[in-house]
Amino acid sequence: MKVAVIGVGHVGLTTAACLAADGHEVVGLDDDEARIDDLQEGAMPFYEPGLDDLVRAEAKAGRLRFSHEPAEAIPGAEVAFICVGTPTRADGSPDLSAVQRAAATVATHAQSPTVVAEKSTVPVRTGERIKQALALEAQAQGGASAHEVVSNPEFLREGTAVEDTLRPDRVVVGADTERAHAVMRRLWQPLLDRHDCPYVATDVRTAELIKHASNAFLATKISFINSVARVCERAGADVETVADAMGHDPRIGRAFLNAGLGYGGSCFPKDVQAFLHIAGDLGYDFGLLRETERVNREARLWPVAQLRRLLWNLSDKTVAVLGVAFKPGTDDVRAAPALDVIEELSAEGATVRIHDPVALPNVRDRFPEVTRAEDVTSCLDGAHAVLLATEWDEYVQLPPARLAQLLAYPIVVDARNAWDADALRAQGLTVARVGAPQVEVLPGL
Numbered sequence: 242m243k244v245a246v247i248g249v250g251h252v253g254l255t256t257a258a259c260l261a262a263d264g265h266e267v268v269g270l271d272d273d274e275a276r277i278d279d280l281q282e283g284a285m286p287f288y289e290p291g292l293d294d295l296v297r298a299e300a301k302a303g304r305l306r307f308s309h310e311p312a313e314a315i316p317g318a319e320v321a322f323i324c325v326g327t328p329t330r331a332d333g334s335p336d337l338s339a340v341q342r343a344a345a346t347v348a349t350h351a352q353s354p355t356v357v358a359e360k361s362t363v364p365v366r367t368g369e370r371i372k373q374a375l376a377l378e379a380q381a382q383g384g385a386s387a388h389e390v391v392s393n394p395e396f397l398r399e400g401t402a403v404e405d406t407l408r409p410d411r412v413v414v415g416a417d418t419e420r421a422h423a424v425m426r427r428l429w430q431p432l433l434d435r436h437d438c439p440y441v442a443t444d445v446r447t448a449e450l451i452k453h454a455s456n457a458f459l460a461t462k463i464s465f466i467n468s469v470a471r472v473c474e475r476a477g478a479d480v481e482t483v484a485d486a487m488g489h490d491p492r493i494g495r496a497f498l499n500a501g502l503g504y505g506g507s508c509f510p511k512d513v514q515a516f517l518h519i520a521g522d523l524g525y526d527f528g529l530l531r532e533t534e535r536v537n538r539e540a541r542l543w544p545v546a547q548l549r550r551l552l553w554n555l556s557d558k559t560v561a562v563l564g565v566a567f568k569p570g571t572d573d574v575r576a577a578p579a580l581d582v583i584e585e586l587s588a589e590g591a592t593v594r595i596h597d598p599v600a601l602p603n604v605r606d607r608f609p610e611v612t613r614a615e616d617v618t619s620c621l622d623g624a625h626a627v628l629l630a631t632e633w634d635e636y637v638q639l640p641p642a643r644l645a646q647l648l649a650y651p652i653v654v655d656a657r658n659a660w661d662a663d664a665l666r667a668q669g670l671t672v673a674r675v676g677a678p679q680v681e682v683l684p685g686l
């Protein structure tokens with residue numbers, strides 16, 4: 242099938258490449274000309290493991306093209322995906338102006354009835370607004386809209402986006418007519434033929450809600466375990482063992498029960514805020530989500546409190562922060578917990594050195610005064626403490642003896658509970674872990 246993907250960010254580019262891999266003829270459309278030029282040359286706009294190879298292979302096979310001209314993408318497309326950004330406005334509601342512009346682009350350039358598929362995460366009932374935008378544009382051009390609107394939410398994670406899209410846990414399609422359902426079923430049939438997963442066919446509003454409910458639930462699960470961590474710290478218990486034992490219950494599950502710095506990234510913070518706002522607009526106070534947000538903000542305060550306790554004054558100390566990306570496997574620093582931590586440490590007068598395998602260029606402007614270390618060794622060498630903020634494999638695999646040898650003071654703050662604390666302690670290091678009994682430096686003094 243011929244498909245247009247409007248907006249080639251993380252979701253759009255991955256969707257475009259994976260649809261092409263399943264045999265569709267896809268054009269990625271974006272008004273960022275520099276981004277389109279780069280993609281035409283085979284250069285990726287962001288780091289996503291495996292996506293570069295897939296994009297290049299599909300482009301070479303002639304199934305994937307890129308353009309900033311709607312006239313090259315929209316005419317003839319049976320399905321046009323809207324994958325544009327929905328940033329948060331000052332009041333917490335999502336800014337949907339790019340979604341409306343994308344709808345207008347389809348209305349202006351489509352030459353036959355097109356199924357307009359929302360993939361951007363949007364508030365429930367946005368489908369109706371898109372339909373209205375299509376109708377108004379058509380009317381302005383002296384005709385009537387024959388396009389249909391469906392919701393086809395995306396559940397991919399950054400860092401595993403290709404795998405999540407090629408082999409999803411479920412495909413959700415919300416449509417209000419048989420015809421639109423039939424088109425979308427035909428689009429996803431090649432995926433369903435090679436990968437066995439539930440296909441949830443529902444109405445547009447329900448599909449829109451599934452996405453927000455899923456992300457809000459996962460974020461709440463993280464805040465729940467972070468609250469349990471706070472209780473464990475006060476009670477002298479261990480949150481990892483609590484989470485493992487809870488996770489054995491299939492009704493709970495172990496995934497997303499890792500206590501740490503809380504959630505960041507471009508999705509959870511924005512979606513929790515948006516869902517709270519949407520519910521409020523509909524007359525329901527979803528207070529649980531406000532608490533999810535509060536606990537998440539609190540989680541970011543944990544590492545500096547530990548450093549203060551273990552180092553006393555921070556003003557004349559050097560702290561090595563390992564990881565700035567919001568999670569491993571990505572160079573994305575949007576709402577990354579590490580950024581708040583670095584800011585707080587700097588505000589207390591600490592000298593901060595940071596390292597990340599891929600994300601450092603993305604914080605250059607934000608922290609011009611912070612030392613961006615070229616490698617882990619120079620980041621750690623002579624620092625008074627190390628703070629593990631993002632659990633990249635490269636850091637998790639560091640030999641404990643190496644840490645002990647490089648640090649000036651033997652202080653380790655593991656904000657992701659990713660290191661083997663016993664192995665670190667065996668090297669004489671003092672280790673603070675999330676949701677664990679508090680440790681003292683030089684016990685016995």
Ligand code: UGA
Binds near residue numbers: 397400503506
């Ligand atoms: C999230 C969802 O997992 C995807 O299903 C969804 O499609 C995507 O948002 C989206 O809406 O586009 P992503 O933002 O890539 O994906 O990241 P996650 O892997 O979900 O992690 C989010 C944050 O939660 C990270 O900061 C991570 O460190 C944190 N986290 C995750 C925890 O603190 N503890 C955990 O147990 C799990």
